[in-house]
Amino acid sequence: MMFTVIDNPSTAPSTAFVAPRPVETGDALALLPNRQFHVSNVNAAGEAPLINASAGGLFLVGDRAPKTIEQIRSDNPGLPLILEPRAMRKYWATEDKPFLLPGGLFQSTLDGELDWQRLDSDLAITPTGQIRVGDSATLKAALREANKLDRSDMMLALPMASGWMNNEQHVKQLIAVINRSRHPVLLTFTSSSNPVGSARRAKAYRRIFKETTAPVVAYRTDLVGFDAVAHGALASAIGSYPSLRRLTPVGGRGFAMDPEVKSPHMLITDMLRFVRSTHMRRIWFASAASIQCFCVICRGADIDRLHGEPHERRLGHNHNVVTIDHLYSSYRDLDEAGRRALWARQTAGAIDTHPQLAAHINQPVPVDNVLKVWASAS
Ligand SMILES: [Zn+2]
Structure with missing residues (x-):
């Protein structure tokens, strides 16, 4: 028993032996299953050693993540580490430009950007911007561009406005797009508070995982990630505090706190x-x-x-x-x-x-x- 006062026998930790497992770097479909992922920002160096490396992994987020990943890897060599692209927090996707790619003298391609990520990250993630409610043209543009790539080390990130879950047609459309993805999908929803905080949203969220046939990771989530895993998600990635269990809409803030x-x-x-x-x-x-x-x-x-x-x-x-x-x-x-x-x-x-x-x-x-x-x- 882990707690006094209350007892739920089915949540007691398993004491079964966990066989050592390598980091299946560059192979998304080998690395993602049978692991619990965590989402970490400033406390990543403290959290990484607590994770069971053979049954877990860590998504590093925030502006400092690219600077800290090397040290965290050298301190925790057996732990999968994946960098979240900045675009998911900072960029609105459009039909013309679903991905945020560095411009300037050396105009980057999506393929080149993913190669660049892989210098640090065990898997690459498309730098998809946040997709507004009902903007299916942009959603389909992201799918189309990602599907042109033939690589096994990437995920298609879909950071969706949480209002997508309010509407039956939108949910159907999202499921249909996910099912056409050649690559595992990293699915998350944006909100300034819990994006899956109502019964209606919880039902829509479950339906997405139940009805998708492509591999999907329930990303930046809370315990609803377990509902997703129970209904077919490849894995879930849960943050240790509320703003890591959702994506805040571009330019917005979470609730101010005393x-x-x-x-x-x-x-x-x-x-x-x-x-x-x-x-x-x-x-x-x-x-x-x-x-x-x-x-x-x-x-x-x-x-x-x-x-x-x-x-x-x-x-x-x-x-x-x-x-x-x-x-x-x-x-x-x-x-x-x-x-x-x-x-x-x-x-x-x-x-x-x-x-x-x-x-x-x-x-x-x-x-x-x-x-x-x-x-x-x-
Ligand atoms: Zn405790």
Whole structure:
């Protein structure tokens, strides 16, 4: 048991031996399956050593990522490292220019840009800009250009405005385009808050993974990445804090936060939810003993102990990296039916933890609508 107070037996970490595995650099379809990926920015050097290299990998994002990747690789030689292209954060795609390619004296081609990425990155990612709701001409232009390339070391990035999930026709169109891709697709949605935060979006998200036949990675996601993996995603990549679990729209900002609200969101695997430390301290455990966490970071300390100081945030984010890997540990080597059955048990168990916690703190703990969708039959 990883936590006191609550228990969801299906989320207990697997103790099965993990055979050593090389970094399948340059071979997307060999490298991506059977690994849990993480998305990391400024804390990458601290998070990388916590990841099980034979069952995981790391996407490095942010302006400093190209400068830090070399050091992180030399410190963690067995860990797959993939650089996110800047275009996904900074550029609006258009039909004429779906990709952001360096201009100037040496006008770069898409092929040349991907070669350039591969000097540092174990796989290349198309520098696709963000695609506006319903802009199918641009979506198709990105597909068409990427499909011209014959290489096994790349992914087609599709950073979609989250409104694509609101409309039946748009969802169908997105599925159809993904199914025509020659290359694995790196799929993510943009929003200034959780892009898959409603029951409607959670259903649309599941449908995309269920109905696509091309390999798709659920990228910059939260625990909905496990719903994707249970419904056919090749892998998911989950960030250790909220702005890494989505893409912020170009030029936008996430919600501004006061310092106390910067206390970390902590993953409670048994409940399948991230909960802000402040919320637990003020609401859940104001007059009841806290949940204790027995991961290698917390070592039995209270789950609600952390505040907004940088070193405390890092501890919380490290806890998230370790516990995301715990959750994935039972998915390794399962086929899709096995993964779906495991997710069904985990989500049913997560719903059960709510009355357990409610009895302990003597107040109601509502079940989130998105968890209800995850727990529903597909
Ligand atoms: Zn912990």
